[in-house]
Amino acid sequence: MAQALINHKIIPWACHRADMDLYLLANKMKINVEKLKKWESGEAKPTFKQAQKLAKYLHIPFGYLFLAEAPTETIPVTDFRTIGNHQAQVLSVDLKDLLNDLVLKQSWYKEYVRDYFGDPVKVIGRFSCNDTPEKIATDITAKLNLTLQDRKLARNTKELYNLLVGRIEQYHILVMKSGVVGSNTHRTLDLDEFRGISIYDDYAPLIFINGRDVAAAQLFTLVHELAHLWIGEGGISNHPLESKVISTANATEKLCNAVAGEVLVPQDILINHWDSSKSIDEITAKLRRNLFRVSQVVIARRACDINLISWKDYTSFYAEQVKRWKKPKGSGGNSYNTIPVRNSKAFTNAVVQQAKANGILLRDAGKLLGVSPASISKLATHIGVR
Structure with a gap:
């Protein structure tokens, strides 16, 4: 069979990128590791079929194997993630590929908005880290027209999440949520690696929510990432509700957490309705049922942040609540x-x-949406596009 004249130097780069050694790669490809070592050293070449399989398991485009040198990859957004009190350093291949997919979609939508609507998104980028969380939260609440009645009418966290997504997207801010890379159900996203992503752009800002998270946290992440757009600083975030301190060097994440807390659980309303004579479980359950429609943990965390309860009491309550989450x-x-x-x-x-409308090929539409071209017609009928 014809050999694929790949650049053998790409293999070690791709293995490092995918955090995969030759033995694991050989096992996935179901070949002898010695054969793989010969490909890596340049002593032998794979067939085209083998090279395609190699690219598939290394999660790189097939064409990369033929490049003269390994490409330099850059992160299109700021990495705000922390581990303990230190900045996170490594992005998994799944997160890198997710980012590339998001940038591809965001770039396409940007051209679409400029062609059909013309104007940039006016509600974002008007604040900075120098503004108070209360000022930013007040503006977000006003722009989304989020009222106390809205919160009461939402039957649960999921309904409030969907309500906010609908109002956010009215401003041409894309909100995406998934637990996998693209449409590949075998590549699940790691919740410990990140919870949300925001990409700032004047015409096509984007928010991505890690769908592996519980509904309670997804709602908080949604508003947290929206706060990033409001201050004009998109990025990758991991802001676990069980964490007490975000890195002191990461003032942006601290601000966005505070904004999200104030939007979802306004301080003045919480203080007016807090009853310290009741247990944390009792009072947060009552407030969730009657007022906020966010999780009890988010309410308790907010109460902790404004010194209504201690950190020790909050962490004990959090540990109990986690056991109930699905x-x-x-x-x-x-x-x-x-x-x-x-x-x-x-x-x-x-x-x-x-x-x-024949503005793009079905093939390209399928690639953008992660579906087969043949599915576009049925999808159009399902979502009401004629």
Whole structure:
């Protein structure tokens, strides 16, 4: 069979990128590791079929194997993640590939917005880290027209999340949520690595929520990432509710956490309705049921941040609540319901509309949405695009 004249020097680079040694790679490809070592050293060449398999398991485009030298990868957003009190250093291949996919979608949508709407998004980038959390939260609440009645009418956290997503997307801010890379269910995202991503852009800002997280945390992440856009600083975040201190060098994350807390659980309302004679479980359950529609943990964390309860009491309560949480599972239902969630409703509608109007090829529409080209017509019917 014809050999693929790959650059053998790409293999060690790709293995390092994927955090995979030759033995693990050989096991996945079901070949002898000695053969793989010969490919790496340049003593032998794989067949085209073997090279395609090699690229697949290393999570790189097939063409990368033929490059003269390994490409230099850059992170398109600021990395705000911390481990303990230190800045996180490494991005997994799954997170890198997710970022590349998000940038591809965001770039396409930016051109779409400029062509059909013209104006940039005016609500973002008008504040900075020098503004108070209260000032930013007040503006976000006003722009989303989020009232106390809205909170009461939402039956649960999921409904409040969906309400906010709908209002956020009215400003051409894309909100995407998934627990996997693209549409590959075998590449699940690591919740310990990140919880949310925001990409700042004048025309097509984007928020991504790690769908592996529980609903309670997803809502907090949504507003946290929105705060990033409001101050014009997108990035990658991991802000666990069990963490007491964010790195002192990371004032941006601290600010966005405070903004999210104030939007979801306004301080004045919380203080007016807090009853210290009741247990934390009792009072947070009552406030969740009657006022806020966020999780009891978010309410308790807010109470801790404004010194209504101690950190010790909060962590004990948090540990008990975690035992009750159920991690989200795959949809298991109609896949056409999942596509607009994974890609955002606004983005999905735009791509399908362009495909139906012959503005883009079905092949390209399928690639953008992570579906087969043959699915576009059925998807259009399902979401009401004619």
